Amino acid sequence: MSTRPFLVVVLTIITVGAILGGLSGRLRDIDPQTVAAIDLQPVTERVWRAQPDRLVWRLDAEDLRVKGSILLEVDEAGCLLVVDFDDMIVRKFSPQGQLLQRFGDPDSGIAFASVTDIEETDSGELWVADNSSRRVFVFDSAGELQRMIELAAWPYRIVVFPGGSFVIMHPMESDSLFGRFNRDGQPAESFGRWIADQQTLGLALDGWLASDRHGGFVYGALYGGFLAAYEGNGRQRFAVRTIDGRSLPSLESRESGGIMIDPEAQTSILSLSVSGDEIHVLGAVQQGLRRLGTIDTYDLSSGRYKFSRRVPEGCRRVVVTETLIYTVGERSIAAWQRPSGA
DSSP: OOOSOTHHHHHIIIIIHHHHTTOOEEEEOOOGGGSOOOBOOSOOSOOBOOOOOOEEEEEOHHHHTOSSOEEEEEOTTSOEEEEETTTOOEEEEOTTSOEEEEESOGGGTOOOSOEEEEEEOTTSOEEEEETTTTEEEEEOTTSOEEEEEEOSSOOSEEEEOTTSOEEEEOTTSSSOSEEEEOTTSOEEEEEOOOSTTHHHHGGGGOEEEEEOSSSEEEEEETTTOEEEEEETTSOEEEEEEOTTOOOOOOEEEOTTSOEEEOTTOOOSOSEEEEETTEEEEEEEEEETTEEEEEEEEEETTTOOEEEEEEOSSOOSEEEEOSSEEEEEOSSOEEEEEOOTTO
């Protein structure tokens, strides 16, 4: 199972070199006391539920028309939105795996530089965050480009709200982790202060965003092992440790410029998805010398831990819907029937 998301490299190259060029060696540990208030879980041991064991279908690299590692999102209709990090094309497939649309194909005159996140809204719009170009592309349900929003910040992660306002996550650009923008890309407010000197050390807050489909969103910290839920206006609903949350990692600077996460740091949240009133996190438990993947489920309203499942196979990412659990490999996707009862 991979423990290093592709985009940590993107952030290091694009953002950090200009900030810390010339330093060398260990920067410093992040003092846990500087982390914003985070509630502890009331339980410390996992409650196990049935492991998915019924394979519905599997799509490999040839089926998906991909050459590189992939990112998957699943829309409300069960269609698959797949980013290929080799050619940076977004492909949309039917729930049965039939190719429906391609976005960002150079032959169309619209090419992406580095896609770092995508989201399809309830109205069928596809929003593509193109991090290195500082642009967000918005396509209608027919696949036509509606507008291209140019930002002063890098849109590393994105969530879109009804009406077209949106929030981006942009570590290390300011002392706020998130920025909210109106439909036209005009900044409205910034929020999300987690650690001291966040503009310099924000790489430690790398993570994921997921819309809650109620006008808010959830943030999951890749390394720190905590979840936070926000309203669309930036008001925090809760911040809680995951069941195996840990301290934020050390950062190391390079003589060639830029910083990196301590290579020995373990990840806590490998992926994040929301379905119904639940948050689903891909984590891992130590078993002897191996780390085995788990899907940990939390309550969307409070962040309270509910239960866990073992993943049916090794994977890099998991997407959970009301009926299916998708496991994402390097260049493949499998759909598993979600066990009844939860």
